[in-house]
């Protein structure tokens with residue numbers, strides 16, 4: 616089969632289209648023919664390996680110390696089940712599914728195997744493979760963080776990096792929960808933000824939302840590029856600051872802020888559950 620392989624960390628041209636061995640499903644796995652996969656920020660971070668210091672060594676040991684040991688990236692996919700292992704009961708050959716990849720990535724390939732009990736769902740008939748492939752990372756992360764922030768109807772919610780993979784889902788979910796949503800991203804993406812329901816938009820290349828004097832119940836900083844202390848100041852009393860992309864220093868400051876004020880800072884990795892695809 617064909618796969619996009621990388622054998623050294625670096626810029627996009629380390630990615631090469633190669634012939635590799637087609638995987639064979641174990642008894643508890645399904646073999647999926649990949650119809651669509653995405654290029655996420657997370658894939659790019661693994662490829663170039665510019666990682667916050669706390670995570671650098673453990674992740675590097677996992678991904679490959681001197682060169683990538685896991686050589687096929689791709690964190691999410693949609694495709695058709697080509698065959699199933701003999702213990703598999705949940706899925707059948709021909710099922711159209713979407714899923715995040717396992718911790719071994721692998722969606723940049725014609726085929727990959729996943730455990731049948733992995734986070735995976737049948738693709739709704741009215742979604743294309745391309746649409747479904749974008750849901751696992753963006754959708755599940757956005758849902759995870761907004762739930763952690765206990766988002767409520769009527770709250771003022773600001774999403775920084777609102778036009779990206781996680782951000783576009785966060786805007787739509789926050790609207791679904793009944794919030795008044797401000798989306799922050801670059802100039803050319805503001806129309807998209809309005810089209811998916813943002814009530815207000817801010818162009819980060821023109822304006823720093825932390826300097827406007829506005830305050831919010833929830834600030835979800837998806838990209839992690841705003842000033843921590845100014846974000847905390849931009850929260851209302853009892854406000855929540857959600858950080859999807861923190862370094863060590865911010866995690867420590869977050870903990871301190873949560874312990875010493877009415878404001879709460881929530882960081883960490885999102886956990887994925889199949890039932891969240893349906894909630």
Ligand SMILES: NC(=O)c1ccc[n+]([C@@H]2O[C@H](COP(=O)([O-])OP(=O)(O)OC[C@H]3O[C@@H](n4cnc5c(N)ncnc54)[C@H](OP(=O)(O)O)[C@@H]3O)[C@@H](O)[C@H]2O)c1
Nearest residue numbers: 656776778779780781800801819838840859860883884885
């Ligand atoms: N905690 C977790 O479990 C978890 C899971 C998955 C991903 N992540 C992390 O979350 C981060 C975001 O992921 P993603 O997939 O949503 O990324 P993405 O698709 O690249 O979206 C990021 C968006 O932010 C915009 N942006 C860049 N600089 C900005 C700034 N200074 N202010 C406001 N917006 C800015 C980008 O636009 P332009 O660059 O075009 O301006 C882009 O639209 C990544 O670092 C990823 O590793 C965390």
